[in-house]
Amino acid sequence: MIILDGSTLTVEDVTQVACEGKRVGISHEALKRVTQCRARVEQIIQNHETIYGVTTGFGKFADVLIPANEVETLQANLIRSHACAVGEELPPDVVRAMMVLRANALAKGYSGITxxxxxxxxxCLNQDILPVIPAQGSLGASxxxxxxxxxxxxxxxxxxxxxxGKKMPAAEALRQAGLKPIRLQAKEGLALINGTQAMTAIGVLTFARAERLVKMADVIAAMTLxxxxxxxxxxxxxxxxVRPYPExxxxxxNLRDLLYGSKLTTRQGEVRVQDAYSxxxxxxxxxxxxxxxxxxxxxxxxxxxxxTDNPLIFADSNKVISGGNFHGQPIAFAMDFLKIGMSELANISERRLERIVNAQLSGGLPPFxxxxxxxxxxxxxxxxxxASIVSENKVLCHPSSVDSIPSSANQEDHVSMGTNAARHAANVVENVARVLAIELIGACEAAEHRGSDRLxxxxxxxxxxVRENVQPLIQDRSITxxxxxxxxxxxxGVWLRRVEKVVPLIC
Structure with a gap:
């Protein structure tokens, strides 16, 4: 079980919950902080203090005071009105990642949740009761x-x-699981939705896959060489x-270790003086x-x-501060950077593939x-x-983080578009995996001609x-x-684990 305390969650933890179904719990200290913070919310209500999202409306309605008897209705209406995302549904692993990330943020004890x-x-996360969440609709701020x-x-x-495995009304899913729906209290609706957990969930899972692909790209490139x-x-x-970048x-x-013992590599001047850049x-x-x-x-x-929500409640100092931690700009930049970097991994892979299939460049391999x-x-x-996939990646790499469209009657006048950046980064990484796959299939096929025993x-x-499930191209067939x-x-990372038993790779 992974214990959430709001401070020590890792990429590996999130992937284990999201992809392997590992259960989660809350630390004793985190529960203590949550309780203390909630007590401050109750005090705010009793004292009729003016606090954004607790005793006021939201966004442009921040100046509208809410009567004490309407504060719970306010929270329910917030969720119902804001739940208008559209498009394809997020996959289950992303939804699980969102749930554990939101729980971890709430466990920090600054959100006022009960x-x-x-x-x-x-x-719900531990029983794998997953909300259906459409993918489109976030501006990545608020x-x-x-x-x-x-x-x-x-x-x-x-x-x-x-x-x-069955889609059903949420009420029915809770009933079958023996759970009762909650009635949101003051601040709770805002505490549940004011954060960056969608973009971060997509980002974490995309990053984990990118790390594995980057390692495997070294192995594939070694075989191509x-x-x-x-x-x-x-x-x-x-x-x-003499150019001391550690990466x-x-x-x-990695390449020196991967190529150790090869009977196919050559020395300078033996076949050519130097290789192409790819x-x-x-x-x-x-x-x-x-x-x-x-x-x-x-x-x-x-x-x-x-x-990453707003306002933040600091129970120890008795402060309630409206800030901007919900703004997704740091993750927007990171996701745009990730997709640019990973796109380049596909670019150079496709160029290596071209050298394998082009008889004028391959040094004796048959055409294609x-x-x-x-x-x-x-x-x-x-x-x-x-080549088509590489071109598509170039379009997807247009940075989302440079765009901003004002919203909420210009109250929210600068947004990050970080969730769009994360979604596009995920698409890029999927594409990179396919390009690397084609290079690897080509390298394996070329090894049939060079002598796979010489690898x-x-x-x-x-x-x-690869050959356990992908047979040589003895004759033309669809290889989709x-x-x-x-x-x-x-x-x-299935094959990465097998390779690393022979050569532990440096990341």
Whole structure:
């Protein structure tokens, strides 16, 4: 079980909850903080203090005072009116990630939630009762209001939910699970939806997949270098030392280890004097992409353990402050940076693929790796597909974070569009997995012609893993299923674990 305390949640924790169904609980200290903070909210109501979202309306209605007998109605109406997201439904892993991230933020004890409502959120997560949440509709400031409102509807027994693989009314899902809907009290609706948990949830899961793909890209690139009779001397430690980026050095070290024992690589002047950039500059490009991941990882680590709602209630000092921690600009920038970096991973992969299938560049491999060139086309159109995906990524990489459209009658006059950035980053990473898959299939096919027994021990492990389910292209066939299968294995790190038993990779 993962214990939430508002401060120590990690990417690995979130992925275990989101992808493996690991259960969560709340620390004793966190519950104490939540209780203390809630007591301050009750005091605000009793004293008739003017506090945004507790005794006033929301957004442009911040100056509208709410009578004491309407404060609960205010919270329910907030959720119902804001739950208007549209588009495709978020996948279950993203929804689970949203739930655990929101619970962790509430556990910090600055939001004014009741212990009962927080416990209900955690119970729904642990029983895998998932709200149906459409993906589109967040501006990424004032939090992910529309998307998180669909999450909050579940706790109220409204909206739709998925339980045990079936979509049903949320009230029915709660009833079958033996739970009763909650009645939101003062501040609770706002506490549930005023945060960055949608963009952060998408970001965390996308980041985790990106990390695995970046590692696997080193292995795939190593195999491609082998089948193209490449020159590993470019990866010599001395070359890296005089341009001392640690990420570049890490990639070069990976490549040296991965290529150790290969009978296919060559030396300078043996076949050619130097390789093309897509081979020779792997450490420089893959290393720079790792620099992007370092930046993104740092920002996600902070955001996962941040209080991002408004107003924030500081029970110890008796302060209630309206601030702007809900603004998603840090994550918007991070997600735009992530998609740019990962897009470049696909760009260089597609260029390596082109060298494999182009007989004028491959150094003796048959055109398009065809067994019967002319009669059969081999991997000709697979390269087209990779090129198409790379082009699509360039469109997706247009930065969302540079856009802002005023909302709420210009009260909320600058927004981050961080959730759009995160969604596009997720699309880019999916595309990168497919491009790397096509390169890997091409490298394995080229190894059939060069002699797979001549591969280095580490790359041979990957080759054997691929060949368990992807057979050689003895004759033309559709390889759509092969590409999707290989991409899924790369994203989820299935083969990475096998390779790392031979060569532990540096990230």
């Amino acid at each position: 212990v009962e409502t927080l416990s209900m959120l955690i119970e 939090g992910d209001l529309a998307l998180l409102s669909h999450l909050a509807l579940l706790l109220m027994g409204e909206g739709k939910a998925v339980w045990k 082998e089948v193209l009779r490449g020159i590993p001397e470019a990866f010599d430690e001395a070359v890296q030392d 570049q050095a890490a990639v070069a070290a 081979l020779r500059c792997i450490p420089q490009v893959h290393g720079a992409i790792r620099q992007v991941l370092t930046y993104v990882g740092e920002k996600l680590a902070i955001e996962m353990n941040a209080a 790796l065809s067994r019967r060139p002319g009669v059969e086309s081999g991997m000709m159109i697979a390269q087209y597909v990779a 280095a021990p580490a790359t041979r492990v990957l080759y054997d893993a 299923g092969d590409i999707e299968y290989v991409a899924s294995q790369l994203k989820e």
